Amino acid sequence: MIPYGRQSISNEDIQAVVETLQSDFLTQGPAVPAFEQALASYCQVPYAVAVNSATSALHIACLALDVKAGDRVWTSPISFVASANCALYCGATVDFVDVEPDTGLMSVRALAEKLQQAAANNTLPKVLIPVHLAGHSCAMQQIATLCQPYGIRIIEDASHSVGGTYMQQKIGSCQFSDITVFSFHPVKIITTAEGGVALTKDVALAARMQLLRSHGITRNPDDMTEVSHGPWYYQQIELGLNYRMTDLQAALGLSQLKKxxxxxxxxxxxxxxxxxxxxxxxxxxxxxxxxxxxxxxxxxxxxxxxxxxxxxxxxxxxxxxxxxxxxxxxxxxxxxxxxxxxxxxxxxxxxxxxxxxxxxxxxxxxxxxxxxxxxxxxxxxxx
Known part of the structure; x- marks a missing residue:
């Protein structure tokens, strides 16, 4: 059987994972920040927050943008269910914007019409999640222009699109969005076995997503509500999740990113x-x-x-x-x-x-x- 997609794993990839297996860290070690830095550099964006799946990245992206009960999130109906489920996890209401018939990408015309109706009905979304189906970028400049007057935040679901470009910049640069999400599932362009990342230019959003991916726990004294008890001390300051990427996954990702x-x-x-x-x-x-x-x-x-x-x-x-x-x-x-x-x-x-x-x-x-x-x-x- 010729599969519709599959990973490409080299001896160098295998050796990178073996070296991590033989190291002191299988998780929460140096490989994850190294992978984040390398990916951020590739996409020419300041911050990358690696997690265990693109679904997790979409979830913490919504949480970082304060999506909650009573809010609305719009996305594309032509996508995997995670593009919509992430908003439901936050208690928000989901709606969809129809697509272009030749590409399956979010229709700018349909978005403009829906925004006009929503503005009249006081039902505007808090966040829009365009989906870069098959690796093709949505018309992000036009989408951002439509959203800007309403203060709508944008998460690019670029799960299919690492390595692509839009208007002479790498997809992931967040040129026209608040956060961009990639997937590293085995059938994607590069793989970490399972894994995902959220990229942003906003230091506050990056810090929030870093907190949310690891139980809402901080070891930074500046973020604590009282003086640290000592080097062992940490505080849970928010209800976070266990969405961390392992060093094994990051080591594979670092090796794959080179190719x-x-x-x-x-x-x-x-x-x-x-x-x-x-x-x-x-x-x-x-x-x-x-x-x-x-x-x-x-x-x-x-x-x-x-x-x-x-x-x-x-x-x-x-x-x-x-x-x-x-x-x-x-x-x-x-x-x-x-x-x-x-x-x-x-x-x-x-x-x-x-x-x-x-x-x-x-x-x-x-x-x-x-x-x-x-x-x-x-x-x-x-x-």
């Missing part, structure tokens, strides 16, 4: 091959934001005939091609339907979902494997 640009370049080569191989088939190829360079986490095609999607999908799986679908619209999930959402609420997202299939894409995908995938697609359309 990030190489991984993205290999994905770009594979994308170029797909463009040539698939151009005459009855499907639309993916497009990226013209203002940036995608990290190409996913290669999402859209079939011209949505009624053939299931048959094509099953034919590809039967041929050993591990295709997938990214994503089922969040608002159609049973849990969200219990919250009052229905099929038909976000028609562009639902139309996008009905035609999409994610083809395999990862750094080590070979030209021969792409030929095999193309042949299987051709045969699926002929059947």
């Amino acid at each position: 990030l640009d190489t991984f993205v370049a290999k994905r770009l080569e594979a994308v170029a091959r797909y463009s040539n191989l698939l151009q005459n088939l009855p499907l639309d190829l993916p497009t990226e934001c013209p203002a940036g360079q995608s990290a190409w986490h996913l290669y999402i095609i859209q079939l011209h005939d949505e009624n053939r999607r299931l048959a094509v999908f099953e034919a590809l799986r039967s041929a050993g091609i591990g295709v997938n679908v990214h994503y089922i619209p969040i608002h159609t999930q049973p849990y969200y339907q219990k919250l009052g959402f229905h099929w038909g609420d976000f028609p562009q997202a639902e139309a996008f979902y009905s035609r999409i299939i994610s083809l395999p894409l990862y750094a080590d995908l070979t030209a021969e494997q792409q030929q095999q995938i193309t042949l299987a697609l051709q045969q699926a359309f002929q059947e």
Whole structure:
């Protein structure tokens, strides 16, 4: 089976983890701050807060922005459920902004219309979470311009996008957002096995997220409510969580980060091959934001005939091609339907979902494997 995504682990990666295993620290040691510093430097942003998953990063990002009961958070319906769940964890209400039909990215026009209606109804969101689907950046400059007059804070869910750029800056620079989140799950561009990070330019937000990821505990005397009892002393000053990244994960991440640009370049080569191989088939190829360079986490095609999607999908799986679908619209999930959402609420997202299939894409995908995938697609359309 050719999977839709997979990690690329070298001997250097393995050795980095082994060295950490043989060190004095498996967790809360020097590897995590080293990984944070290296990633912040790569993204040209002052602060990076590493955690055990991108879901955790989204959660502490919402908490750091004081999302709470009574607040509203808007995100994209075309994403993994974590993009919306993070707000629910804080007691907030979630709503969605429909997407562009050709990209699945948050629609600027739909956002403008929804903001205008919300302003009239006094139902504006506190936080907006645009999702950089497949590694392609949303139109962040326009989104930020729309949000600024209302004081809406922005979290970029860039789980798919480490290594990408937008308007000549690395995604993660927080050029048009308060916080940016990356994922390091094994199928992402680089991996820490499991893991995530929240990046920000704001020192106060960074400090708050650092506190929240580790039980709300501080050892900094300046933050304490009384004089320290001694070198052993700490205080819990907030209700935090155990979202820490281990040194084992960070060691792998540091090693992987050295190859990030190489991984993205290999994905770009594979994308170029797909463009040539698939151009005459009855499907639309993916497009990226013209203002940036995608990290190409996913290669999402859209079939011209949505009624053939299931048959094509099953034919590809039967041929050993591990295709997938990214994503089922969040608002159609049973849990969200219990919250009052229905099929038909976000028609562009639902139309996008009905035609999409994610083809395999990862750094080590070979030209021969792409030929095999193309042949299987051709045969699926002929059947």
